[in-house]
Amino acid sequence: MPELPEVEAVCRKLRERAPGSRITSAKVFRCAPATLEESARGRTIRAVDRLGKHILLRLSGGVTLHTHLRMSGNLFAIPDHRLHGAGARVVLGLSHGAGIVLEDPRALARMEPAETEVIDRKLAAGLGPEPLSPAFTLDWFREESRVSRQPAKLFLMDQTRVAGLGNIYAAESLYRARVNPRKLMNALSPAKVDSLHGEIVAVLRDALQSAIFAYGGPGKFAEAESFPIAVYGREGEPCDRCGRVIRRIAQGGRSTYFCPGCQR
DNA sequence: AACACGACCTGGTAGC
DNA sequence: TGCTACCAGGTCGTGT
Numbered sequence: 636m637p638e639l640p641e642v643e644a645v646c647r648k649l650r651e652r653a654p655g656s657r658i659t660s661a662k663v664f665r666c667a668p669a670t671l672e673e674s675a676r677g678r679t680i681r682a683v684d685r686l687g688k689h690i691l692l693r694l695s696g697g698v699t700l701h702t703h704l705r706m707s708g709n710l711f712a713i714p715d716h717r718l719h720g721a722g723a724r725v726v727l728g729l730s731h732g733a734g735i736v737l738e739d740p741r742a743l744a745r746m747e748p749a750e751t752e753v754i755d756r757k758l759a760a761g762l763g764p765e766p767l768s769p770a771f772t773l774d775w776f777r778e779e780s781r782v783s784r785q786p787a788k789l790f791l792m793d794q795t796r797v798a799g800l801g802n803i804y805a806a807e808s809l810y811r812a813r814v815n816p817r818k819l820m821n822a823l824s825p826a827k828v829d830s831l832h833g834e835i836v837a838v839l840r841d842a843l844q845s846a847i848f849a850y851g852g853p854g855k856f857a858e859a860e861s862f863p864i865a866v867y868g869r870e871g872e873p874c875d876r877c878g879r880v881i882r883r884i885a886q887g888g889r890s891t892y893f894c895p896g897c898q899r
Numbered sequence: 900a901a902c903a904c905g906a907c908c909t910g911g912t913a914g915c
Numbered sequence: 916t917g918c919t920a921c922c923a924g925g926t927c928g929t930g931t
Contacts, residue, residue, distance in 0.1 A: 636926060665908095687927080705925045707909080741908045770925070785901075794926085801924050867924090888904065890922085 637704040639688060639799030640842035641767070644850040645710050646685045652712035653680045653692070653735060657690050660716070660728035662802045666708075666739060667725045667746040674698060674748040675727060687762045687798030691754070692735075699751040702737065762798040767843070771797070776832040780820045787823065788816035788891050791835070794880030800835065803867045804842055808835045810866045815898045816891045817884070828864050866892040 637645070661675040678694040685691065690710060692700035702710060713719060716734025719726050725737040725746050737746050763779075764770035782791055790796055791805035800808070809816050811834040814827050823831070845862040865875060869885035870892060879896030 641924080703925080705907095706923065707925095740909090740910065741903055741923090745926095770927090789902085803924055887902075889925090 636710065637688060638801035638804050639767070640804070640839055640843070640846040642685055642688045642690060642789045642799075643843055644705070644846035646683050646690060647847065648850050649683045649690075649710065649712060649735070652733060653683055653729075656680050656729040656731070656733065658694070658727050659730055660726075662726045662728075663724075664726075664736060665724045665742050669746075671700070671725070671746065671748050675700060680729075687794055688757050688764060688801070689758055689762075692744050693751065698753045699749050699754050700746055701749045701754050702746045704739070705741075705743040705745070705746060707741045708737065710735065710738035712736075750791060760792055762794055765795040765798050766800070766839050771832075771836070773832050774830065774854075777828055779823075780823060780831075782823050785820055786817050786886060787814050787820055787831070790820045792887065792889070797835070799839065802891075803836040803864070804835075804838050806867045807865060808838045809893060810898060813897050813899065815895075816886060816893050819898075866894060868892060886895065 657679045658675050658677065661672040663671050664670055675694065678696055678698060680692055680694060682693040683690065684693060688703060690702040693701060704710065711736045713736055715732055716726055716728035719734060719736045720738065722740055723736045723781060724742060724744065725741050727735040737744060753825065764775065779796060783796070787809060787835070788805055791800045791808060792802065806816070808831065812827060812831040814823065814831055842862045845860065846876065849861070866881050869881045872881050873879065874881055874894040874896055876899045877894065877896040879894055881892055883895050884891050
């Protein structure tokens, strides 16, 4: 589920309920240290921030619940904190009985209490600019590309370079820009670098719209255009653009899907 | 610096 | 039906 667009959708949804609520109880089943129960209880949720794929629940008293959904996590509000599902890993009970639940079937997600100043400094130092922020300029991207000898796919997945892309949207960005995922960044033509920069932004913008729909956004009537997946998970199928068979290779221990015909 | 690999975990599914 | 093997949207630590 969660790359930047999905995480942003989760945050927007949470912002409808969470800010202003006091945490009256906290129960950790897994995915969080037991100390979270005590450090969260009694505090008020001031804001829900996001940095890359990291969710930051800002609590009163300079405490942040640093949350990462990893592969299969989800974070959402429920009307009654006692009625959480069986898959709940952390449940925050709020004033007026509502709740916030961290779910994750694989239990890889994490929610950890931290001093706000400390976690902010750590994340700022460890994450590159977000593609949907003004910091993601073409000049910056050109320079990063010029000095990187990483294969393009690994470059896009590297959160210290670009914060927020994951396996799906990295693959889709490369496909749209017609870039071979194995090609080293500093070996890409200037035109490909520029194209890739633009497609990263376009892919995330499109995906964000779809994610907001999927998470119960503006209208159930509007045509919920789901994000069109062109290559991810389509090994063996013909490419919509050139007809060549889409391949799956391994990079950095993950699957990369691409079209050997038009990604060069 | 850059990369491979295992660990962390559970669940779904294709194939036999 | 039931077993096995592999796959999964992420990150971190260790070793080369």
